[in-house]
Amino acid sequence: xxxxxxxxxxxxxxxxxxxxxxxxxxxxxxxxxxxxxxxxxxxxxxxxxxxxxxxxxxxxxxxxxxxxxxxxxxxxxxxxxxxxxxxxxxxxxxxxxxxxxxxxxxxxxxxxxxxxxxxxxxxxxxxxxxxxxxxxxxxxxxxxxxxxxxxxxxxxxxxxxxxxxxxxxxxxxxxxxxxxxxxxxxxxxxxxxxxxxxxxxxxxxxxxxxxxxxxxxxxxxxxxxxxxxxxxxxxxxxxxxxxxxxxxxxxxxxxxxxxxxxxxxxxxxxxxxxxxxxxxxxxxxxxxxxxxxxxxxxxxxxxxxxxxxxxxxxxxxxxxxxxxxxxxxxxxxxxxxxxxxxxxxxxxxxxxxxxxxxxxxxxxxxxxxxxxxxxxxxxxxxxxxxxxxxxxxxxxxxxxxxxxxxxxxxxxxxxxxxxxxxxxxxxxxxxxxxxxxxxxxxxxxxxxxxxxxxxxxxxxxxxxxxxxxxxxxxxxxxxxxxxxxxxxxxxxxxxxxxxxxxxxxxxxxxxxxxxxxxxxxxxxxxxxxxxxxxxxxxxxxxxxxxxxxxxxxxxxxxxxxxxxxxxxxxxxxxxxxxxxxxxxxxxxxxxxxxxxxxxxxxxxxxxxxxxxxxxxxxxxxxx
Amino acid sequence: xxxxxxxxxxxxxxxxxxxxxxxxxxxxxxxxxxxxxxxxxxxxxxxxxxxxxxxxxxxxxxxxxxxxxxxxxxxxxxxxxxxxxxxxxxxxxxxxxxxxxxxxxxxxxxxxxxxxxxxxxxxxxxxxxxxxxxxxxxxxxxxxxxxxxxxxxxxxxxxxxxxxxxxxxxxxxxxxxxxxxxxxxxxxxxxxxxxxxxxxxxxxxxxxxxxxxxxxxxxxxxxxxxxxxxxxxxxxxxxxxxxxxxxxxxxxxxx
Numbered sequence: 001x002x003x004x005x006x007x008x009x010x011x012x013x014x015x016x017x018x019x020x021x022x023x024x025x026x027x028x029x030x031x032x033x034x035x036x037x038x039x040x041x042x043x044x045x046x047x048x049x050x051x052x053x054x055x056x057x058x059x060x061x062x063x064x065x066x067x068x069x070x071x072x073x074x075x076x077x078x079x080x081x082x083x084x085x086x087x088x089x090x091x092x093x094x095x096x097x098x099x100x101x102x103x104x105x106x107x108x109x110x111x112x113x114x115x116x117x118x119x120x121x122x123x124x125x126x127x128x129x130x131x132x133x134x135x136x137x138x139x140x141x142x143x144x145x146x147x148x149x150x151x152x153x154x155x156x157x158x159x160x161x162x163x164x165x166x167x168x169x170x171x172x173x174x175x176x177x178x179x180x181x182x183x184x185x186x187x188x189x190x191x192x193x194x195x196x197x198x199x200x201x202x203x204x205x206x207x208x209x210x211x212x213x214x215x216x217x218x219x220x221x222x223x224x225x226x227x228x229x230x231x232x233x234x235x236x237x238x239x240x241x242x243x244x245x246x247x248x249x250x251x252x253x254x255x256x257x258x259x260x261x262x263x264x265x266x267x268x269x270x271x272x273x274x275x276x277x278x279x280x281x282x283x284x285x286x287x288x289x290x291x292x293x294x295x296x297x298x299x300x301x302x303x304x305x306x307x308x309x310x311x312x313x314x315x316x317x318x319x320x321x322x323x324x325x326x327x328x329x330x331x332x333x334x335x336x337x338x339x340x341x342x343x344x345x346x347x348x349x350x351x352x353x354x355x356x357x358x359x360x361x362x363x364x365x366x367x368x369x370x371x372x373x374x375x376x377x378x379x380x381x382x383x384x385x386x387x388x389x390x391x392x393x394x395x396x397x398x399x400x401x402x403x404x405x406x407x408x409x410x411x412x413x414x415x416x417x418x419x420x421x422x423x424x425x426x427x428x429x430x431x432x433x434x435x436x437x438x439x440x441x442x443x444x445x446x447x448x449x450x451x452x453x454x455x456x457x458x459x460x461x462x463x464x465x466x467x468x469x470x471x472x473x474x475x476x477x478x479x480x481x482x483x484x485x486x487x488x489x490x491x492x493x494x495x496x497x498x499x500x501x502x503x504x505x506x507x508x509x510x511x512x513x514x515x516x517x518x519x520x521x522x523x524x525x526x527x528x529x530x531x532x533x534x535x536x537x538x539x540x541x542x543x544x545x546x547x548x549x550x551x552x553x554x555x556x557x558x559x560x561x562x563x564x565x566x567x568x569x570x571x572x573x574x575x576x577x578x579x580x581x582x583x584x585x586x587x588x589x590x591x592x593x594x595x596x597x598x599x600x601x602x603x604x605x606x607x608x609x610x611x612x613x614x615x616x617x618x619x620x621x622x623x
Numbered sequence: 624x625x626x627x628x629x630x631x632x633x634x635x636x637x638x639x640x641x642x643x644x645x646x647x648x649x650x651x652x653x654x655x656x657x658x659x660x661x662x663x664x665x666x667x668x669x670x671x672x673x674x675x676x677x678x679x680x681x682x683x684x685x686x687x688x689x690x691x692x693x694x695x696x697x698x699x700x701x702x703x704x705x706x707x708x709x710x711x712x713x714x715x716x717x718x719x720x721x722x723x724x725x726x727x728x729x730x731x732x733x734x735x736x737x738x739x740x741x742x743x744x745x746x747x748x749x750x751x752x753x754x755x756x757x758x759x760x761x762x763x764x765x766x767x768x769x770x771x772x773x774x775x776x777x778x779x780x781x782x783x784x785x786x787x788x789x790x791x792x793x794x795x796x797x798x799x800x801x802x803x804x805x806x807x808x809x810x811x812x813x814x815x816x817x818x819x820x821x822x823x824x825x826x827x828x829x830x831x832x833x834x835x836x837x838x839x840x841x842x843x844x845x846x847x848x849x850x851x852x853x854x855x856x857x858x859x860x861x862x863x864x865x866x867x868x869x870x871x872x873x874x875x876x877x878x
Contacts, residue, residue, distance in 0.1 A: 135869070138866075139866065139869065142866060165866060536644065536837070539631070539644060540631060540633060540643065540644035540680065543630065543631045543680070543682075545630045545631055546644075546646060547645075547646055547647055547831065547841040548839055548841050587876075588876065588877070590874055590876060592876075
């Protein structure tokens with residue numbers, strides 16, 4: 001057999017920027033152009049008292065302008081940092097655009113961060129302003145503000161419960177807008193001046209990465225970085241003005257910011273804000289987005305909810321489900337191989353779609369979808385295949401904060417699950433000798449804020465070191481193996497990539513997330529977080545008594561259930577790669593906990609520390 | 624000894640699955656309390672135990688006998704009496720007649736007379752008013768009537784549904800003192816549903832917290848009183864913020 005030589009470098013097609021030619025190559029310039037061009041079109045929607053309310057580009061522009069001018073009036077100078085801590089809402093975007101237009105730099109803070117984390121980001125970024133959603137976020141900064149010397153003003157979006165609160169440092173968002181309006185009447189030229197001072201190479205935003213090791217780092221992303229990344233992505237997956245997107249993942253994360261703040265500046269797609277995280281499924285169904293980006297955890301959740309729905313179904317419905325998804329999977333096999341399904345199968349697919357698949361998509365709100373993206377964490381190929389079989393055009397995107405979001409993606413005629421596709425136009429990917437993935441392109445960031453040492457370690461000879469290891473297949477698609485530092489080397493010296501095993505585990509409807517352990521140990525073990533809904537349902541159906549979540553994870557029958565799932569996964573791996581023992585995490589983790597990222601991934605390091613005793617127990621006695 | 628064993632009960636309240644697989648034990652002679660917001664499923668659980676509602680799934684074991692789905696009257700005969708929420712007295716009957724209704728299932732005359740005496744000892748005010756119509760009584764007195772009426776059946780297990788609802792703090796205290804005495808002196812086991820969490824946690828030994836039809840906490844009342852979530856959401860004790868006031872609630876974790 002001829003040995004297939006793998007490639008060491010892969011490049012995306014030539015990249016031609018449309019924006020660069022048009023002199024609008026900064027975020028504020030592009031933003032203002034859109035406000036003028038699209039003034040009466042809907043920019044975003046927000047639900048108020050149960051009704052979706054449109055916000056036009058004119059309003060978006062006006063509010064952003066007054067926000068920016070208000071900040072200038074309060075002393076914002078070019079390059080000053082403005083922190084925003086809020087759930088996703090229109091004010092977030094007004095603040096973001098207003099800050100940048102005024103020449104400032106936006107720093108998003110996770111609304112779930114604790115007061116001490118808030119203090120760290122404010123101090124590290126040297127923020128002058130703190131724009132907070134409400135009372136809760138206000139309390140965080142009040143608790144630590146005596147240790148944040150450079151903080152000038154605190155601005156509160158929602159003053160509910162604060163009517164009688166007086167503090168010289170605190171004003172409401174409405175007051176800020178009013179200041180901006182007065183300022184505009186006096187100095188109407190300043191706003192345009194500041195917009196035109198912005199340059200592509202200027203720092204636009206700081207993104208603090210959740211940092212699984214050490215304190216968070218502030219990635220500096222320029223206007224040029226953002227717009228390049230937006231255009232590169234749009235060249236492969238073009239968006240249109242009638243597209244609908246849902247804004248629900250934290251906006252301080254690069255992915256959601258790209259999808260639901262920056263991309264709309266290019267395409268004019270409409271941004272829909274969910275009411276809160278708990279209402280995502282309902283809001284999904286109401287909005288029926290045409291483009292949808294989500295992290296694997298969300299895709300896993302939707303999958304689980306469909307499985308759960310089917311368990312409640314009648315026998316006939318179950319049969320229909322099995323039949324229809326079977327047809328869907330067969331057709332998806334053909335199209336993934338680049339061929340057309342045979343005529344009879346296409347006919348059956350129509351029927352299957354009309355009777356079943358269509359309704360399944362409706363349940364999760366994907367009935368109008370054009371394409372979906374999964375990213376920000378590895379996902380099981382089987383899960384992507386499931387959605388593909390439903391007729392959902394789902395693609396995996398790979399990238400990181402340090403390259404302003406996306407770097408490689410499945411191209412429309414070249415979707416190959418298990419790979420993360422090919423480099424975007426203008427991007428280059430190279431595999432270093434030790435297997436690390438390196439990349440280059442106009443979307444690679446400026447470096448870490450006030451940390452030249454980390455920057456030097458990360459960008460070497462113009463190549464961004466991703467910290468991921470992987471390879472390139474013979475067609476030039478990238479395959480990610482794992483995080484470089486997560487690779488497990490067992491006591492026997494075998495290299496194991498835990499994420500492959502973890503992804504297979506997470507594919508089980510009963511398992512939400514898992515952390516595989518075994519570095520320097522004799523065998524592999526895992527800590528598993530169960531899917532509470534599905535496991536509770538299982539317990540009820542099988543009369544397994546339990547009271548609380550903790551008691552559920554201790555129930556023998558539940559442990560047996562998970563054992564079966566683990567056994568299933570073990571069969572797919574070599575002997576050294578099998579999980580010999582596991583324990584269930586007996587507390588329900590929420591995004592407030594440090595063991596989990598705001599995008600809902602288990603953090604290996606924290607899990608390893610917090611459950612050290614449980615882990616040691618698994619290695620205490622020989623098998 | 625375990626008096627009552629509830630296992631995986633699921634009960635519909637109309638079209639809504641109000642109790643989603645609840646399991647718990649009640650030990651003989653204990654006071655056990657069940658906390659939860661409106662609609663958490665507390666009353667539905669009591670009604671499922673007393674047979675007023677039938678569970679869709681699950682089993683209830685009382686002194687070694689399966690009682691789920693049995694008619695309420697038979698369950699009363701086995702020794703479970705429910706004191707329903709809202710002081711449901713027979714308005715047109717006198718206090719004494721009301722109490723005698725509680726002994727309807729019994730035919731040991733002597734015993735009934737003794738128990739009437741006993742009940743009057745616990746609630747002297749009821750003896751004074753024994754010939755008045757219960758409809759004319761105050762809320763607190765009506766609450767006493769329903770508890771006393773339940774006692775007249777000589778239950779092993781008494782299910783109390785919000786005895787403090789709508790009563791003045793003083794009356795609440797009085798009624799609870801009597802409940803504790805009944806538990807201690809008559810060895811009556813009590814399963815108590817209460818919105819008044821401070822009161823319930825101070826008299827009971829063990830407690831559950833119910834949310835959306837599921838148990839989220841199961842511990843001794845001592846531990847529950849110290850739990851952060853119970854403190855904030857049921858006892859109204861909040862950590863003070865820098866501003867001195869705080870309206871927002873943190874996320875419940877239940878651990």
